[in-house]
Amino acid sequence: MYKSLTFILIVIIGIANARGFSNIKAENIRHIKSFSSQKNVGLDLCPTCINVADESINILLNLILDTGIIGTCGTLCQALAEKTGSEILGTVCDIVCDVVGIDEFIKLIEKADLDPIWYCEIAKLCPVNDHGDAKITKFTILPPTGRQGQTFTIDFTFVSVNGTGTGELTIDIRTPDHIPLGTGFLLQAQKPGTYNERITVKAEPDPQCDPTQQPCEQWLPGVYNVTVQICNGECGSKHPHSAIYDTGRGTFQLTG
Numbered sequence: 001m002y003k004s005l006t007f008i009l010i011v012i013i014g015i016a017n018a019r020g021f022s023n024i025k026a027e028n029i030r031h032i033k034s035f036s037s038q039k040n041v042g043l044d045l046c047p048t049c050i051n052v053a054d055e056s057i058n059i060l061l062n063l064i065l066d067t068g069i070i071g072t073c074g075t076l077c078q079a080l081a082e083k084t085g086s087e088i089l090g091t092v093c094d095i096v097c098d099v100v101g102i103d104e105f106i107k108l109i110e111k112a113d114l115d116p117i118w119y120c121e122i123a124k125l126c127p128v129n130d131h132g133d134a135k136i137t138k139f140t141i142l143p144p145t146g147r148q149g150q151t152f153t154i155d156f157t158f159v160s161v162n163g164t165g166t167g168e169l170t171i172d173i174r175t176p177d178h179i180p181l182g183t184g185f186l187l188q189a190q191k192p193g194t195y196n197e198r199i200t201v202k203a204e205p206d207p208q209c210d211p212t213q214q215p216c217e218q219w220l221p222g223v224y225n226v227t228v229q230i231c232n233g234e235c236g237s238k239h240p241h242s243a244i245y246d247t248g249r250g251t252f253q254l255t256g
């Protein structure tokens with residue numbers, strides 16, 4: 001349990017950074033794993049791959065830009081393996097590069113257009129389901145009102161008739177001080193069924209946030225608009241095996 005939570009936290013940071021969301025402490029927004037005891041469809045290699053995909057993509061970009069290593073999939077991916085000291089990263093890179101072709105692979109990396117879920121689906125380490133679906137049937141935020149320091153709990157249920165593909169759960173919060181907050185969580189492929197999910201949001205400024213470096217959420221009094229999306233693939237991705245399954249909306253209020 002602890003181990004999988006660590007993975008989730010790593011994945012959150014990876015995906016959140018890739019999506020260019022504002023910086024937010026991992027403790028501020030948490031995803032509490034599905035209460036259901038359904039086992040995932042995929043092997044556990046999927047979250048591991050998502051985790052290394054981010055690292056691989058960044059290092060590959062540096063290799064291409066700094067050293068101009070291009071040539072073949074073999075030379076590029078071998079350079080990645082050497083740089084990271086990991087044969088596995090090199091092997092996954094080789095598989096993906098061979099499938100899309102070296103020219104397209106380099107283009108995708110240079111355009112920062114290679115999202116980790118798609119990368120791991122091409123490598124056949126994350127399962128694909130193009131007939132998946134998910135419908136949000138319940139969505140609550142409690143308490144509706146609180147003071148700064150309050151933890152708000154977003155509980156929602158989704159029902160899937162055909163199961164889901166490897167995807168993402170995102171939360172986006174529109175704040176009164178107009179600093180967009182949000183993050184994404186890996187949602188592993190699921191069998192048909194009913195799933196209960198919980199995300200908690202702690203409405204408390206981060207004392208470590210440096211306003212000269214980045215916008216720092218102040219958690220001012222007002223109404224906070226919350227949007228949650230369940231997606232196949234990365235939310236907003238234009239790649240194959242990607243779609244928004246459903247969107248849930250709600251609000252909470254901070255009082256002064």
Ligand SMILES: *[C@@H]1O[C@H](CO)[C@@H](O)[C@H](O)[C@H]1NC(C)=O
Pocket residue numbers: 131132133161162
């Ligand atoms: C489930 O899959 C079938 C075919 O595989 C498709 O016709 C149907 O539309 C899917 N259902 C939903 C709710 O997407």
Ligand SMILES: *[C@@H]1O[C@H](CO)[C@@H](O)[C@H](O)[C@H]1NC(C)=O
Pocket residue numbers: 174175176223224225
């Ligand atoms: C929240 O949504 C309401 C209704 O759409 C809108 O009037 C309000 O400006 C939104 N608040 C923020 C902080 O975006």
